[in-house]
């Protein structure tokens with residue numbers, strides 16, 4: 001009986017020694033990644049985009065200069081006209 005208990009403890013300890021370095025390594029990698037930053041163009045607005053690419057969600061739109069708004073969501077590129 002004691003051999004089974006000791007075997008179990010040693011077995012879990014051995015598995016822990018194998019897994020712990022991998023766990024610590026992945027934590028360091030996640031800590032090193034940072035959030036991406038983007039420069040937002042002046043005059044940009046958040047407008048709903050009614051295309052299949054954006055699926056009616058509100059995305060950032062940049063002014064096109066002729067009264068339109070260019071959708072920047074996920075490479076959509078749809079231009080919305082009007083005073084939205």
Ligand SMILES: [Zn+2]
Pocket residue numbers: 049050051053054059071072073076077078
């Ligand atoms: Zn869009």
